[in-house]
Amino acid sequence: MTALAPLAGTSETPSAPQGGAGSDDGAGPGAGPGGGGRRRLTPYWLLLPAGLWLAVFFVAPLFYQASTSVQSGSLEEGFRVTWRFSNYSDALAAYGEHFLRSFGYAATATALCLAIGYPLAYMIAFRAGRWRNLVLVMVIAPFFTSFLIRTLAWKTILSDGGPVVGALSSLHVLDLTSRLGLTGDERLLATPLAVVCGLTYNFLPFMILPLYSSLERIDTSLHEAARDLYATPATTFRKVTFPLSLPGVVAGTLLTFIPASGDYINAQLLGSPNEQMVGNAIQKQFLNVLDYPTAAAMSFLLMALILIMVSAYMRKAGTEELV
C-alpha cells in the first residue's frame, strides 16, 4: 500500500491545480452553520455509494482471488483452500517465459511510445499555433473507433506481401530483423515486432496526453531566458524543457507500461503462440481451462510484480526530479 501513495500523487499533479484550492477547509455547499454532528458525517454519506461499490466489486474480489490462488481441487469436485502455495511456483515454472515476454514487450512499447509521443506532444504544445486544437482532436480521434477494429487494421497493414512488408524487405530491413529474431523471413505478422508495434499504437495516446499537459504548462519565457543565456536549443531542451516535463513522462510511462504488460489482445491478434503474454495465459486458464487457482495465482503475481516495478521506478524518478 505504501507504494501507491506516491503513485497517487503523480497522477494527480498534472490533472488539477489542487494545492491552492485544497487549503480551504471545506464548508460544504449544503452545510449550514449549525448541525455540527450531521455535517461531520456528510462526506461519508456522499462517499457511500462509490465507496461501497468499489469495496464490494473491487477490493473484495482481490481478497477472493488471493484465497482462490491457494486452493486446490478440480472443477468437478470443487476447489478448496488448502494453502497450496505451489500454485505460484507452478505458474512461474510453466509461464515464466510469458512473464518475461510481457514485461519485455511492455517496456519496449513504453520506450517507443515515449520516443514517438514526445515530439508530437512537444509540437502540439509549442509549434502547432492555431492548429493546436485540431491536432489534439486528431490524437483523440482514433478512440472513436473500437480498439479491436483498429488493431485488426494492423493485420491488413502488416499483411504478408503488403506494402509495408514489401518496402521493408526491399530496404533489407527484414533481413536484419529476422536475423535478430524480431521478425520472420519476409513477414511481419505473427512476430514480436508486430505485437510491440500494436502495443505501441494502442497505448500511444496515453503517453501523449500527460506529456502534452505537462509541456503545455511550461512558461515559454523560460525558453527565451535560456536562449538569452546562450543556450543552444539542445541545451535548452536538456536543461529546461525535459526536466519540467518529467511529471508528464512519469505519468505517461505508467499509463502505458501498466496496461501494456497486462494486455493480451495485441499478442492474440498480431502474434503467434510464440508471442503469448501473461494476459493470454490468464485468459486461457480462466475461460478455457477453467483452472481458477492457477489463473488467480498468475494475476496476483502479475499485480505484485507490477507494483514492485512501479514503486522502484517511482523512487528513481522521484530522486531524479529532486536532483
Next chain:
Amino acid sequence: MPTSTASPAPEPTDHASAPRTAALSATGSATASPWPASSRSLGALLRRLRRNAVVMAGCAALAYLLLPNLVVLLFSFNKPAGRFNYAWQTFSTDAWTDPCGVANLCGSLGLSLRIAVLATLLATAFGTVAAFALARYRFRGKSATNALIFLPMAMPEVVMAASLGTLFLNMRIEFGFWTILIAHVMFCLSFVVVAVKARVMSMDPRLEEAARDLYAGPFQTFWRVTLPLAAPGIAAGAMLSFALSFDDFIITQFNAGPSTVTFPMFVWGAAQRGVPVQVNVIGSAMFVLAVAIVLGGQIVASRRKKS
C-alpha cells in the same frame, strides 16, 4: 494504399515556419542541391532542420495514430473474396447500404449502447457525489479513500477482470447483463471522480459565498451556482465513462455470459472466424460522426468567442 511514412498529413505549422518546411523538404530530398558555402549558413540550416524535425516527427506520429482509422474506412468499401477482409479486392458500397446485414451485429451494438448508457449514469452519479466529498471536505480516511479511487486505474485490466470473475463464480451469480454492468460501473467510477474532483477544486469558492450572501438557500446555491460550475467536469467524466464502457473488452470477456455478446466481443469472435465488412462500416461511421461532432463544437465555440 497509404504507407506509414509518406502520409500527406496536414502540416500544423504556424505561417512563419511553413515556407521553412518547404525549403527544408526541397534540400532534404534532393541530394544534388548544393550545400550553403559558408559555415554560418550551414549552422543556420542545421538549426532550421532541427527545429522542423520536431514538427516532422510529430506529423509522422500523427500518421501512425491515424493510419489504422484510414485503413478501416478504406476497407469498409471493400468486397472481400473470402471470409477475411484483409486484402483489397473491389470497390463496393454493399456493406454501407446494409450495415445490419450480419447476424447479431446490430444486436451486440444495441447491448453495448444499453450497458454504456446505464454504466455512465450510475458511475457519473456515484462518482460526482464522491468527488464533492473528496474536494470539499476534510475527514478521517481521506487519503485511504483517494488510494482506493486511484487503484483501479493503476491495475492491469486482466487482474481486475479475473478477480471480479472469481467473486461472481464464488457467489454463484450468473454471468450476464448485470455482471457486465457491475464491472463497467466499477472501472468507470474512478475516472469520473478524478475528472469531477479536478473541476470542483479549481472552482472559485467565492461565487458560492456570493450566492449565499444574496440569500440563496443551500439547495438554490447548489442548483444555480455549484452544479453549473461543475458541469464541464461532470460532462467530461460522463463522456469518458461512456467511451470506456462502450469499448471495453477485457473485463467484459471475463464477466459476460454466453448470451450477452457486446460489440467488442462480437468483433473478437468475428476475428477468429472472419470479420464482416459491416464491422468496418460501424467503426468508420462512429469515427466520422464523432469527429464531425467535435469539430462542429470547436467551430461553434470559436465563432461564439469571436462575436
